[in-house]
Amino acid sequence: MQCDNCHEHEATVHLQQIVNGQSSEINLCDKCAQAKGMISFSMDKPSFFGNLLSGFMEEGKAEPGEDEGVKVTCQCGWTSEDFRKSGFLGCPLCYYTYKKSLIPILKRIHSGNRHTGKVPAKIPVKQKVNKKVTKVYDPSEITKMRAKLDLAVGEERYEDAAKLRDQLKRLEKKIYKDMLT
Amino acid sequence: MFEELAKSTSKWLSEPGPDSEIVVSSRVRLARNVNGFPFPHNMNEKDAEELVGVIKNAVNKNKIFKGSKVIDLPALPELDRIVLLERHIMSYDHVINDRKRAVIFSKDEQTSIMINEEDHLRLQMILSGLRLEEVYKTLDKLDTDLEKKITYAFDIDVGYLTACPTNTGTGIRASVMVHLPGLVISKEIGKILNNISQLGLVTRGFYGEGLDIKTPFFQISNQVSLGRTEKVIISEVNKVALQLVDYEKKAREALFKNSRAKVEDNIWRAYGILKNVRSINFEEAVSLLSSLRLGVESGLIKADPKKVNELLMISQPGHIQKLFSMEMNDAERDIKRAELIRKRLA
Numbered sequence: 420m421q422c423d424n425c426h427e428h429e430a431t432v433h434l435q436q437i438v439n440g441q442s443s444e445i446n447l448c449d450k451c452a453q454a455k456g457m458i459s460f461s462m463d464k465p466s467f468f469g470n471l472l473s474g475f476m477e478e479g480k481a482e483p484g485e486d487e488g489v490k491v492t493c494q495c496g497w498t499s500e501d502f503r504k505s506g507f508l509g510c511p512l513c514y515y516t517y518k519k520s521l522i523p524i525l526k527r528i529h530s531g532n533r534h535t536g537k538v539p540a541k542i543p544v545k546q547k548v549n550k551k552v553t554k555v556y557d558p559s560e561i562t563k564m565r566a567k568l569d570l571a572v573g574e575e576r577y578e579d580a581a582k583l584r585d586q587l588k589r590l591e592k593k594i595y596k597d598m599l600t
Numbered sequence: 601m602f603e604e605l606a607k608s609t610s611k612w613l614s615e616p617g618p619d620s621e622i623v624v625s626s627r628v629r630l631a632r633n634v635n636g637f638p639f640p641h642n643m644n645e646k647d648a649e650e651l652v653g654v655i656k657n658a659v660n661k662n663k664i665f666k667g668s669k670v671i672d673l674p675a676l677p678e679l680d681r682i683v684l685l686e687r688h689i690m691s692y693d694h695v696i697n698d699r700k701r702a703v704i705f706s707k708d709e710q711t712s713i714m715i716n717e718e719d720h721l722r723l724q725m726i727l728s729g730l731r732l733e734e735v736y737k738t739l740d741k742l743d744t745d746l747e748k749k750i751t752y753a754f755d756i757d758v759g760y761l762t763a764c765p766t767n768t769g770t771g772i773r774a775s776v777m778v779h780l781p782g783l784v785i786s787k788e789i790g791k792i793l794n795n796i797s798q799l800g801l802v803t804r805g806f807y808g809e810g811l812d813i814k815t816p817f818f819q820i821s822n823q824v825s826l827g828r829t830e831k832v833i834i835s836e837v838n839k840v841a842l843q844l845v846d847y848e849k850k851a852r853e854a855l856f857k858n859s860r861a862k863v864e865d866n867i868w869r870a871y872g873i874l875k876n877v878r879s880i881n882f883e884e885a886v887s888l889l890s891s892l893r894l895g896v897e898s899g900l901i902k903a904d905p906k907k908v909n910e911l912l913m914i915s916q917p918g919h920i921q922k923l924f925s926m927e928m929n930d931a932e933r934d935i936k937r938a939e940l941i942r943k944r945l946a
Binding site for chain 2: 495496497505506507508509510511514521524525528529530531532533534535536537538539540541542543561562591
């Protein structure tokens with residue numbers, strides 16, 4: 420078996436990864452494995468995640484987003500083609516530029532597409548890349564309201580939940596409007 | 601650089617920790633990006649320079665890194681970079697790519713930040729044994745400190761924005777490195793790793809060709825980073841690690857009960873080879889040291905577990921070359937590695 424890295428030498432080291440019951444393997448020769456540091460369990464093997472992701476992306480194509488088939492370019496110069504080929508985004512703003520095709524991908528990779536974890540004290544307002552002055556807003560109001568909404572749903576207080584949902588929508592709309600100006 | 605560093609092992613490997621006879625180490629990393637900059641792979645030289653400056657400024661004053669400095673990587677010799685890789689301070693990607701990038705690590709080597717790796721910042725902390733919650737708590741504090749000086753790229757819906765969507769959301773990867781010789785020898789490992797993967801966790805291991813799994817060191821980490829809180833993600837990995845500790849302990853007990861002679865023979869043979877070897881490659885060294893580790897942890901061989909862990913670290917190719925202060929080819933390295941192991945076990 421040939422080394423997956425240099426394609427020159429016989430592979431002697433085999434690294435196995437199992438994700439969701441799917442096993443994938445990388446085979447390396449002594450030299451390449453040593454260069455990679457054998458017991459150095461790097462958590463971030465780009466090739467693995469790259470492969471993994473392109474798998475997700477293939478599946479993702481079954482549900483084309485609105486920008487599918489149209490070449491879109493983000494202000495950072497990263498194109499929809501670049502994104503599809505590499506699985507990487509070009510800048511934070513790409514998350515908005517490619518939102519439509521990104522959401523189903525995020526859903527597939529993760530256990531949902533809504534962040535429920537840590538929120539920083541300040542959140543940048545959507546703006547151009549390379550604009551050095553960062554406009555920020557305080558997210559605490561939104562997070563508090565979301566927590567209230569979750570609680571209301573959990574306790575089956577649907578009337579309250581509906582009210583909170585409308586309030587939340589208004590607030591998000593306001594922030595979104597601020598972002599664009 | 602790093603001559604002194606390479607002589608010893610990192611604290612996270614040498615220090616005893618909870619369940620450290622089975623859980624070698626616990627590690628958490630957070631992926632973060634600075635708002636207003638393209639992601640590292642899509643960056644020009646000028647942006648990269650500026651970004652590294654912004655982060656340096658924020659990081660240098662942090663208490664955790666007292667006495668340490670940001671190291672610019674393009675200027676660091678390759679061998680030094682490999683030593684940092686082998687000490688788990690840096691990733692392979694950070695060693696080889698050629699953009700403007702940097703690294704900083706605390707004096708005790710337990711906390712580090714890779715600057716301009718796949719993301720602008722990769723905050724990382726490792727402790728010995730099973731201590732994921734403790735690791736996250738400290739790292740979270742560092743993250744909150746940095747947040748005061750840096751505006752992170754963050755979206756209220758999808759969380760921290762990362763170069764690759766596999767890290768979006770919390771940007772967290774929590775992992776444990778476990779030593780499971782009992783489960784490997786009793787051939788239960790395949791089934792167990794498969795079960796773990798059903799839980800949405802990733803398992804990775806190294807093994808050699810021909811024989812069964814040769815080096816029973818595995819890494820278990822979370823796959824999902826969005827839609828769950830950091831706390832939930834950590835507790836999931838923690839739960840699985842605790843289960844593995846339980847299974848491994850039972851497997852070792854059963855082995856020593858049912859096939860004592862065979863297991864003991866295997867351990868003593870490994871010890872014998874290591875004490876007399878004249879040339880040994882890294883893969884074989886890890887495999888034999890793994891057997892020796894089992895012998896020490898089960899009380900069969902009287903030795904300091906720290907010593908075995910230390911050998912696992914300094915047997916790596918970069919460390920060998922650093923210790924003998926010269927570049928060597930594979931064959932030369934194998935001879936020096938054997939020399940080093942013999943000396944340390946004498």
